[in-house]
Amino acid sequence: MIQVKEITKFFGKKPVVQDVSVDIASGKITSFIGPNGAGKSTLLSMVSRLLNADTGEVLLDKADVRRWKSDDFAKRVSILKQSNFMNVRLTIRELVSFGRFPYSKGNLKPEDEEKVDEAILYMNLQEIQHNYLDELSGGQRQRAFIAMVIAQDTEYILLDEPLNNLDMKHSVQIMKILRKLVDELGKTVVIVLHDINFASVYSDHIVALKDGRVVRNGPTNDIINSHALKEIYDMDIPVQEQDGCRICVYFNS
Amino acid sequence: MRNRTRMFILIGLAVAFVLLYVFYQLNGNYHYAFPRRLMKVLAMGLTGIAIAYSTVVFQTITHNRILTPSVMGLDSLYMLIQTLIYFFFGSISILVINVHYNFLVAVSAMVVFALIFYRVLFKEGKRPIHFLLLVGMIVGTFLGSITTFLQVLIDPNEFLGLQSKMFASFNNVNSDLIWPAGIIIVLAFIYGWRHMHQLDVMSLGRDTAINLGVPYDKLVQRMLILSSILIAVSTALVGPITFFGLIVANLSYQYFKTYKHSILIAGACVMSIIALVGGQWLVERIFSFNTTLSVIINFVGGVYFIYLLLKESRSSG
Numbered sequence: 388m389i390q391v392k393e394i395t396k397f398f399g400k401k402p403v404v405q406d407v408s409v410d411i412a413s414g415k416i417t418s419f420i421g422p423n424g425a426g427k428s429t430l431l432s433m434v435s436r437l438l439n440a441d442t443g444e445v446l447l448d449k450a451d452v453r454r455w456k457s458d459d460f461a462k463r464v465s466i467l468k469q470s471n472f473m474n475v476r477l478t479i480r481e482l483v484s485f486g487r488f489p490y491s492k493g494n495l496k497p498e499d500e501e502k503v504d505e506a507i508l509y510m511n512l513q514e515i516q517h518n519y520l521d522e523l524s525g526g527q528r529q530r531a532f533i534a535m536v537i538a539q540d541t542e543y544i545l546l547d548e549p550l551n552n553l554d555m556k557h558s559v560q561i562m563k564i565l566r567k568l569v570d571e572l573g574k575t576v577v578i579v580l581h582d583i584n585f586a587s588v589y590s591d592h593i594v595a596l597k598d599g600r601v602v603r604n605g606p607t608n609d610i611i612n613s614h615a616l617k618e619i620y621d622m623d624i625p626v627q628e629q630d631g632c633r634i635c636v637y638f639n640s
Numbered sequence: 641m642r643n644r645t646r647m648f649i650l651i652g653l654a655v656a657f658v659l660l661y662v663f664y665q666l667n668g669n670y671h672y673a674f675p676r677r678l679m680k681v682l683a684m685g686l687t688g689i690a691i692a693y694s695t696v697v698f699q700t701i702t703h704n705r706i707l708t709p710s711v712m713g714l715d716s717l718y719m720l721i722q723t724l725i726y727f728f729f730g731s732i733s734i735l736v737i738n739v740h741y742n743f744l745v746a747v748s749a750m751v752v753f754a755l756i757f758y759r760v761l762f763k764e765g766k767r768p769i770h771f772l773l774l775v776g777m778i779v780g781t782f783l784g785s786i787t788t789f790l791q792v793l794i795d796p797n798e799f800l801g802l803q804s805k806m807f808a809s810f811n812n813v814n815s816d817l818i819w820p821a822g823i824i825i826v827l828a829f830i831y832g833w834r835h836m837h838q839l840d841v842m843s844l845g846r847d848t849a850i851n852l853g854v855p856y857d858k859l860v861q862r863m864l865i866l867s868s869i870l871i872a873v874s875t876a877l878v879g880p881i882t883f884f885g886l887i888v889a890n891l892s893y894q895y896f897k898t899y900k901h902s903i904l905i906a907g908a909c910v911m912s913i914i915a916l917v918g919g920q921w922l923v924e925r926i927f928s929f930n931t932t933l934s935v936i937i938n939f940v941g942g943v944y945f946i947y948l949l950l951k952e953s954r955s956s957g
Contacts, residue, residue: 437846437851457850457855458853461852468848473843473844474843475843481899485840485852486852492837493836493837536851539851
C-alpha cells in the first residue's frame with residue numbers, strides 16, 4: 388500500500404506540490420489529472436523516489452520510500468517517465484531484459500528470459516523484438532518501454548503521461564493493456580493523464596490537482612461531472628453519457 | 641563479425657606489439673635492455689588501462705562521449721601542481737627528489753580538485769555539453785596561464801628540470817612508482833568490476849536507472865571518485881596525454897557497438913595497450929626518438945576531438 392503524507396516540493400522558491408496527502412488504492416487504476424503545471428508529474432516522481440520531497444513522506448508498506456533499499460523497491464514499484472533519453476543503441480529485447488535487472492543484476496537466468504518473453508508477448512512485440520529502438524515509431528517505442536516495466540514485474544506501475552505523442556489507436560491500445568494488467572494480473576497502476584476522457588473511461592479512481600494541491604480525490608464517477616470539473620479546470624464542461632462511459636465535451640466551452 | 645572475434649583480433653594485435661616491442665633488436669641483451677623494456681611495457685599497460693577505464697566510466701556517468709577528465713582541466717592542474725612545487729620549493733626540495741612524495745601530492749591534489757569541480761558541474765540535471773566543454777576549457781586555460789606566469793618567473797635551470805615533467809614520456813618512467821601506481825589501479829579495478837552491470841543500466845539515463853534499482857546518485861559519486869583517482873595516478877606516473885582517453889573510448893564505442901561496459905571497457909583497455917606499445921615502438925625504432933609518443937597521440941587525438949565536436953554539433957543542431 389502506498390500512502391502519500393503531506394508532501395511539499397519547492398522548485399527554487401516556487402511551491403510545485405503543497406501539502407498533498409493521497410492513499411493509492413491497490414488493484415485499481417488511479418489517474419492524476421489537472422491543468423498544466425498542477426504538479427502531477429512532480430507528485431509521481433516523488434512517489435517513485437526519482438525526486439525527494441522537501442517535507443512530508445511517501446510510505447510503501449508503512450516504510451518511507453527513502454529508507455527502502457534501491458533494488459528491493461525496484462521489485463515492488465516501477466516508474467516510466469515521459470521522455471526516455473538514451474545514450475546507447477538497444478534492441479527491444481535488450482531493453483525489456485533490463486527490466487529484469489533488479490532480480491538478475493545483469494546475469495539473466497532462464498526464468499528471467501521467460502519473463503522477458505512473456506512481457507514481449509504481452510505487448511505484442513515478438514515480431515520486432517530484435518529491431519533497434521531508434522528504428523521504431525513512437526507507439527512501438529512506448530510499447531517497448533511498457534514491456535520493460537512489465538518484465539520488471541512489480542505490484543505498482545507508475546506511468547507519466549504514457550499517451551504523449553501517440554495517436555488515438557495506440558492510445559486506446561495502451562490504455563486497454565493497462566486495464567488488462569489491473570484486471571488480469573492484479574497490478575496497481577498510477578498514471579498521469581492529460582486527456583480527461585481517457586481518465587474517465589479507463590480509471591477507477593481520480594486524483595485531481597490544481598496549483599500543487601489536491602482539489603478532488605475519489606472514484607471516477609464522483610469527479611467526472613460538470614460541477615467538479617469546473618472546480619479543477621475553471622471551465623464549464625458538459626458531460627455526456629455514451630454506452631456507459633462519461634465523455635467530457637470540452638472543445639467549445 | 642561478432643564481438644568475440646573482434647576482441648580476439650584486438651588482443652592478438654596487442655600481444656604482437658608487446659612481443660615486437662620487447663624482443664625486436666634485443667640481440668640477446670637479457671641483462672640490461674630486457675628488464676628495462678619489460679618495465680616500460682608494464683608502465684604503458686598500467687597507464688593505458690587506467691586511462692581507458694576511467695574515461696569510459698566518466699563518460700557514462702556524465703552522459704556524454706566527448707568530455708574526459710583530462711579535457712576538463714585535470715591535465716592543466718597537474719602542470720600547475722608541478723610548477724608550484726618548483727616555484728616554491730625548488731628543484732632540490734624533497735617534493736621533487738623523492739618521487740613518492742611528489743606522486744602523493746600530485747595524486748591527492750588532483751583527486752580533491754576533480755571531486756569538488758565535477759560535483760559542482762555535474763550535480764543536478766543535464767547541462768548542455770557545449771557549456772560543460774566551455775567551462776572545462778576556461779578552467780584549463782586559467783590554470784595554464786597561471787602555470788606559464790610562474791614558469792617565466794623561475795630560474796631557467798629550475799625550468800629545465802620542470803620541463804621534463806610537462807610532457808608525457810615513457811622513456812623516463814620511474815620504476816619506483818610503478819608498484820604503488822599498479823597497486824592502486826588494480827584495487828580500483830577490483831572495486832569497479834562489481835559495478836560493471838550497474839554502469840550498463842546507468843547509460844539508460846537517471847530515471848530509468850533509478851527505476852531499475854540502481855542507487856544512482858550514490859553510484860555517480862563513487863564512480864567519479866574512482867575515475868578521478870585512476871586518471872590522477874596515470875597522469876602522475878607518465879605525465880599528461882590529454883586526448884588519449886578520448887580516442888580509445890570512442891574507438892571502442894564505434895568498434896563494438898554495444899551497451900555492455902564489460903566489452904566496451906575491455907576493448908578500450910586493449911586498444912590503449914596497442915596504441916601505447918605500438919606507438920612507442922614506432923617512436924623508438926622508426927623515428928629513433930626524434931619525437932615523443934604524447935606528441936603523436938595529442939596530434940591524432942586533437943584532430944579526432946574536433947571531428948567528434950563537429951559531428952555532435954551537426955546532429956544536435
